[in-house]
Amino acid sequence: MLVAVCGVVVVVGSVIVIRSGVLLEPVPAWTIPVAVSLVAVPLLLRRMARKADTRQVFLVTSAFSQKYWVAEFVQRLHRALDRKGINLVLKVPDRDYDAASQGHDLRRVLNTKDSYLGGFVVPTELHRMRSLLVEFCAELALPVVFTDVEPFDDESEYPANTAFVGYASADLGAEAGRWLVDHLRRRGVRRPHVLIVASREHSDRQESCADVLRTGLGNVSISIDDTCAFSRSRAYDAVQAHIRSQAVRSLRLDAVFCTNDEMALGAVDALRATESPLTRETTVIGIDGIPEARHLIANAASPLRATVVQDPHRLTESAVEVLQRMLDGRRTVTRTILKPEVYQVR
Numbered sequence: 452m453l454v455a456v457c458g459v460v461v462v463v464g465s466v467i468v469i470r471s472g473v474l475l476e477p478v479p480a481w482t483i484p485v486a487v488s489l490v491a492v493p494l495l496l497r498r499m500a501r502k503a504d505t506r507q508v509f510l511v512t513s514a515f516s517q518k519y520w521v522a523e524f525v526q527r528l529h530r531a532l533d534r535k536g537i538n539l540v541l542k543v544p545d546r547d548y549d550a551a552s553q554g555h556d557l558r559r560v561l562n563t564k565d566s567y568l569g570g571f572v573v574p575t576e577l578h579r580m581r582s583l584l585v586e587f588c589a590e591l592a593l594p595v596v597f598t599d600v601e602p603f604d605d606e607s608e609y610p611a612n613t614a615f616v617g618y619a620s621a622d623l624g625a626e627a628g629r630w631l632v633d634h635l636r637r638r639g640v641r642r643p644h645v646l647i648v649a650s651r652e653h654s655d656r657q658e659s660c661a662d663v664l665r666t667g668l669g670n671v672s673i674s675i676d677d678t679c680a681f682s683r684s685r686a687y688d689a690v691q692a693h694i695r696s697q698a699v700r701s702l703r704l705d706a707v708f709c710t711n712d713e714m715a716l717g718a719v720d721a722l723r724a725t726e727s728p729l730t731r732e733t734t735v736i737g738i739d740g741i742p743e744a745r746h747l748i749a750n751a752a753s754p755l756r757a758t759v760v761q762d763p764h765r766l767t768e769s770a771v772e773v774l775q776r777m778l779d780g781r782r783t784v785t786r787t788i789l790k791p792e793v794y795q796v797r
Contacts, residue, residue, distance in 0.1 A: 507566060508568050509570035511570070511572045513544065514548050520739045524763045527766075527768075535771070548681075550580050550583075568778055570594075570596075597617075601615050606786055620656050620659075621656070623656050625663050628708075629663055631663075631664060635706065645705060647676070649709070649714075650714075656710040657675055657708075661675065683713045687720050691721045694725050703733075706736070709736070712758055716743060716747075718754070722754045734754060738758060748795065748796055749796075751796045761789075769789065
């Protein structure tokens with residue numbers, strides 16, 4: 452009779468021949484169970500170890516290279532999950548804020564979905580991604596927490612295995628608008644002019660800020676440039692171009708609102724590179740609360756006077772808690788909206 456065990460053990464009659472390269476050694480037939488155990492038990496232990504290691508979740512981001520706020524978010528998310536014994540697998544897009552890149556990462560997750568407990572998604576280009584996100588969640592059939600930007604307009608549109616944790620874009624913009632209204636009133640500026648440096652992502656930020664400014668100041672003049680894509684260099688160019696256009700008409704630039712801190716830093720660079728009485732008292736406010744922006748604000752030595760903070764610690768702790776509740780099968784609210792705060796010159 453001939454029996455093979457993992458391609459290495461051959462039984463001939465009552466003698467076992469263990470084949471290893473060219474080595475042949477006759478041994479008693481009773482050693483068959485021992486040989487099988489020596490091969491099978493380590494394989495079983497390795498499979499069990501791999502199964503234990505599958506306590507991991509994914510994070511699919513919308514951007515990385517141009518969104519430095521994400522770096523701190525990822526770090527804090529990793530720490531929060533690590534305390535629970537859960538590993539984090541990061542999916543970084545080939546191109547920032549690109550639906551095709553994010554779609555590719557979502558498909559990669561689906562191809563290995565047995566490896567995950569669930570995960571987090573920072574969505575982008577919602578006009579293109581919304582239906583794909585619904586399909587992804589249905590096929591994944593695991594808990595998914597969206598963050599940074601709400602993927603759906605109404606709570607009823609969220610798939611059953613999903614939730615959102617984060618700051619509402621409109622709230623962030625409105626908070627910046629309220630700060631500017633108070634700031635410009637205290638300065639006694641008549642007919643103020645405000646430049647809003649923005650991106651087509653998170654358009655609620657610039658729209659809600661503009662609404663608050665018009666309501667609170669009445670006679671305010673507002674210009675919006677939404678082509679800066681959260682880029683510091685693009686913001687620099689946009690502010691420089693706007694200063695030149697204002698100078699032709701001898702008009703002041705009283706304030707610049709940037710819909711993230713990277714662009715606010717670009718605005719500061721542009722103002723510092725310009726010597727004009729029309730920009731001497733220009734105030735800048737951003738969104739995110741990144742360390743470099745906080746440092747400039749604390750020193751009170753630049754036009755950057757405030758930032759609307761998206762606290763990454765509070766955000767990650769809340770997001771991990773919601774995911775854990777979903778994993779445990781506990782009741783979970785669909786939308787957890789955090790309240791922003793303003794960090795400003797004291």
